[in-house]
Amino acid sequence: MKKLNIALMALALTLSVSCKETKEEEMTDETMTEMEDSSSMDSESSMDSKMEIAVPMASKSGSNVTGVISFVQEGAQVKMIANLTGLEPGVHAIHLHENGDCSATDATSAGGHWNPKSNEHGDWDEGSHHMGDIGNLEANANGEASYTFSTDKWCMDCDDATKNIKGKGVIVHATADDFTSQPSGAAGARVACGVIE
Numbered sequence: 001m002k003k004l005n006i007a008l009m010a011l012a013l014t015l016s017v018s019c020k021e022t023k024e025e026e027m028t029d030e031t032m033t034e035m036e037d038s039s040s041m042d043s044e045s046s047m048d049s050k051m052e053i054a055v056p057m058a059s060k061s062g063s064n065v066t067g068v069i070s071f072v073q074e075g076a077q078v079k080m081i082a083n084l085t086g087l088e089p090g091v092h093a094i095h096l097h098e099n100g101d102c103s104a105t106d107a108t109s110a111g112g113h114w115n116p117k118s119n120e121h122g123d124w125d126e127g128s129h130h131m132g133d134i135g136n137l138e139a140n141a142n143g144e145a146s147y148t149f150s151t152d153k154w155c156m157d158c159d160d161a162t163k164n165i166k167g168k169g170v171i172v173h174a175t176a177d178d179f180t181s182q183p184s185g186a187a188g189a190r191v192a193c194g195v196i197e
């Protein structure tokens with residue numbers, strides 16, 4: 001009888017350990033699946049995340065130019081949307097400058113064009129150019145201008161200093177960029193300034 005009791009106890013113990021291991025395996029599998037799902041959702045949400053910075057533009061060099069320039073990053077693409085008023089009718093250059101500083105009355109505190117790769121000034125679409133060489137926008141007879149520019153060569157608040165536009169200055173000039181004159185395209189006075197922050 002004692003032998004039977006010992007055998008039954010051994011069998012019960014074996015079954016108990018076996019059930020426990022099975023439950024642990026099931027829990028581990030469930031936990032792993034949940035973790036993978038969560039990680040996948042985090043990854044998807046970071047890819048779908050959108051960052052936006054609105055930059056108010058202040059009048060400089062005695063101008064009346066004001067407005068807002070928005071920068072929106074979705075995925076690897078950054079879009080710039082400019083809406084300005086108070087411009088002289090005609091063509092005006094717009095650039096990113098190296099310093100996020102609009103304190104000077106003529107905006108010279110913003111420094112030169114943002115040029116982290118030490119390239120020559122030029123047309124964004126043709127050959128050598130600064131990372132801040134955006135191009136020209138055109139103001140209508142009422143002095144209003146809207147302009148959209150998009151690129152994957154910029155990022156907002158990323159770790160790549162050659163792409164990160166946060167902390168840079170945005171300058172609108174009195175005249176057009178000729179895309180040839182060095183180092184700034186002979187675009188004239190700085191009539192509006194804002195900081196990407």
